[in-house]
Amino acid sequence: AQRVTQPEKLLSVFKGAPVELKCNYSYSGSPELFWYVQYSRQRLQLLLRHISRESIKGFTADLNKGETSFHLKKPFAQEEDSAMYYCALSGQGGSYIPTFGRGTSLIVHP
Amino acid sequence: DTAVSQTPKYLVTQMGNDKSIKCEQNLGHDTMYWYKQDSKKFLKIMFSYNNKELIINETVPNRFSPKSPDKAHLNLHINSLELGDSAVYFCASSQAARAGELFFGEGSRLTVL
Numbered sequence: 001a002q003r004v005t006q007p008e009k010l011l012s013v014f015k016g017a018p019v020e021l022k023c024n025y026s027y028s029g030s031p032e033l034f035w036y037v038q039y040s041r042q043r044l045q046l047l048l049r050h051i052s053r054e055s056i057k058g059f060t061a062d063l064n065k066g067e068t069s070f071h072l073k074k075p076f077a078q079e080e081d082s083a084m085y086y087c088a089l090s091g092q093g094g095s096y097i098p099t100f101g102r103g104t105s106l107i108v109h110p
Numbered sequence: 111d112t113a114v115s116q117t118p119k120y121l122v123t124q125m126g127n128d129k130s131i132k133c134e135q136n137l138g139h140d141t142m143y144w145y146k147q148d149s150k151k152f153l154k155i156m157f158s159y160n161n162k163e164l165i166i167n168e169t170v171p172n173r174f175s176p177k178s179p180d181k182a183h184l185n186l187h188i189n190s191l192e193l194g195d196s197a198v199y200f201c202a203s204s205q206a207a208r209a210g211e212l213f214f215g216e217g218s219r220l221t222v223l
Contacts, residue, residue, distance in 0.1 A: 034210065043214045043215060044200065044202075046212070105151075
């Protein structure tokens with residue numbers, strides 16, 4: 001069974017501070033990991049995926065298979081980063097359906 | 111040009127009623143999904159429909175039934191609504207079953223009184 005854990009329900013920081021949203025996963029095969037973001041009154045949208053290894057809006061995430069983690073990081077948070085962030089895992093074979101973590105609400109104060 | 115659209119966006123109804131939520135995607139995707147987001151914002155898969163193959167989450171009560179007239183549409187019908195069904199229901203699609211990225215609709219907020 002595949003599982004995604006986001007230990008923090010809420011993360012509150014000040015503008016300019018570094019941000020790290022934690023994500024740990026459990027999956028026996030080779031997973032594909034994603035971060036989705038939901039801004040206020042908007043639909044969920046993909047932020048980044050581990051296979052693309054790119055930085056989006058200043059965010060990066062590295063897949064650490066040893067620690068089974070895919071933490072989302074940004075060195076300097078901006079107010080417009082305030083949103084709900086979901087980590088998701090897609091497996092292989094019959095478990096391709098993405099499983100989402102519980103989400104972390106990021107609030108960036110001015 | 112909305113890629114994934116759901117109707118209605120808001121639905122308020124009484125316990126025991128039957129209701130449907132419609133979803134359409136114009137992306138030409140093969141796979142569609144229904145997710146339920148509860149009051150704690152937890153997103154949980156309900157169904158996936160890929161090229162006429164329906165994959166059901168076994169924890170979903172059989173009062174919930176998806177219907178896909180074609181690959182661009184995946185509707186959700188709910189019988190005998192209960193208070194616990196109150197949630198936001200999200201439709202999503204992906205290019206293929208293992209394409210990875212999901213494209214979401216705006217959600218349909220269901221309130222059962």
